[in-house]
Amino acid sequence: MVGPDASEALTDVIDADTGEGELERTIGLVGGLAIGVGTMIGAGIFVFPGLAAENAGPAAALSFAIGAVVALLVALPASELATAMPRSGGGYFFISRGLGTAPGAVVGIGLWLGLVFASAFYLVGLGSYAGQVFFEAGIALPIDPAVPLGVAFGVGLTGLSLFGTENTAALQNAIVISLLVILTLFLSYGSLDALGVFGAEHVPEGFFPPGGLLAVLQTAALVFTSYLGFAQVATVAGDITEPSRNLPLAMVGSVLLVGVFYVVTIFVATSAFGSARLGQFGETAMVEVARSFVGLPGAIAIAVAGLLATFSSANASILSASRAVYAVSRDGIVPEAASRLNLRYGTPHVALGLAGGPIVVLSATGQVELLAEVASFLHLVMYGLICVGLIQLRRESPSWYDPSFRCPAGFAVAGVGALASFALIAFMRPASIGVGVGVMLAAYGWYRYYATDVELKGDF
């Protein structure tokens, strides 16, 4: 399935010196997995369980499983495209080259804003956990600290990424590994407890919520934000070593890994408490679950883990948003000034500002569910189009299209993936759909105004 020679040759062509220097690839498989897992796990485990259980009861586990299947159906075609085009920009790059400038512009600008919404969502989660840490420390705060703390972290992280030149990758890897260790212990204990090993009594609860399957699907649409991270691996495709092997493994592997964790988390959480009770705990429900198992130490461990996880998600998303701005500006869809680098710090200050500014504003709204759904909406449009792009490229089979990883049953997987992506949008709340459509129309309007003379299809 994987022919390293072909893609590595392609990689050499991209990185090779064109008279202006060559490029070093520095992110290996572990780093790629850490980006995917680190971006995703914050939301699914530490923000959504309470909200999801309130909406769908124990069947929220099914909602997460549906999300995992949709994500996998997209991750496979995306892997094929990424090995054919191992360049920075991810989904935007595939779609603009495969389907043309107009869809590319809508997706590129949509990806930037989608990541802005996602970052704002993670920041509110981060604020909730920071507030929880204050609470556990016995410091009483006069107001609900989630939103102000989220805004403060948004400003702080943007500043850090503007001036911070130290390597964040090692930190990211360490955070992800310690998270996985904490979660594995916690979930193992929780699963044994849920199965009655420790003799705890559980209130039996119907698997399906009163709303039935519809509620499960609506919840799947809500929690899909927990799966946005795998495509972030593709946005740094230009930095991944041995992309023909490491890109597919990192994308598919991170979806499978977090999917299993999510499903088990919901099982454990809904066994510990009734769904309604979990819903009352809100964003930090997992802290209460841990408290019910092992008391205060458990609560503190999970509160700190939640802080780390949402921090790493927010950080990764801000950086991805700035990469998305770079990708569209490199192609002339937005003014070139947007991707200028600061020589002193080596950071794209304009792009980071274009990401950080709106992120701070959005996190100030504190609308967790709306932010999550709009982020998912904009990503799902891109995912659907990635699948369409795969079908298109396979049918046209242009000479430059030579992926070293071929998605098994490509047409079927991509076809179902596209349908599932678009279908999931339909289960969102009208307000989210409205905002999402508004963003897409604005992006298309910008394209008509600024970039109609840019021709990207097949420009590789």
Next chain:
Amino acid sequence: MTVTPTEGGGSTGTDGSTRTDGSTEAGDPSPDGGQPRAERPSVLVPVEVLEGESLPSGTPELLANAHVVLCGYHEIPEQTATEQAREQFGETGMSKLDAFADALAAAGADVETRLVFTHDEETTIDRLIYEHDCLAVLVPNSTERVESVLVALRGTVGVGRNTRLVAGLFADADVDVTLYHALNEGESPEDGESFLSGVRSDLVERGVDADAIETVVEDAAAPVDAIADRAASHDAVVMGETDPSVTTFVFGMPSEQVADRFLGPVLVVQRARPEE
């Protein structure tokens, strides 16, 4: 990828035959037919080309007889795509690097240049050492002149690479060579002397003037300190790389420690890499 050094005025005036004018491809260390010397040792010279770092004084003289792989690199933070940095800084970096290459070539070296945009300088330098099969890496510090060199040798393992480098660089360059060996545990001073005299005769065989070689054997408690102290009375140091360990993790590689204290150029001899 390969830069042919422009004809510097200095080379035509002096002995033109020691200059190689043809361009050299990576992995082909024998550039022309009528070589005056057996082999030019390849030395990697890393420079942070956009950080305002210039070529330290003395470097061209030190490497006049080397095949220099001039590695300009620019380390960028992870929030920035390497492509993005190349697009913006590639031309500037390349022209600066070319100027450095010209200075090295004018002193007699043959030069290959590589410019790399990276998130991790160690990965890059390591890869280039491997790709160009470099004998040594220069820690580029400045020196006023190149008249005496301290060569610190640990033991017989891989010593041939040290002698190849020293002979290649300094064989007929009128440079004094001091061979230094700190005794290992359980090694007698006689063992040390005979080890160094073996190295010495190897160097003489390779064309180094026997009178220019001095040998020092010492029972030093802390070899790194001893080397750094002795280095003060020399213009450059040649030493080997060390396996990473807890000690090197905490205090840095011995070669780095020596370079930090000595403040002059240090040539770090690389171990032979296993064939892929």
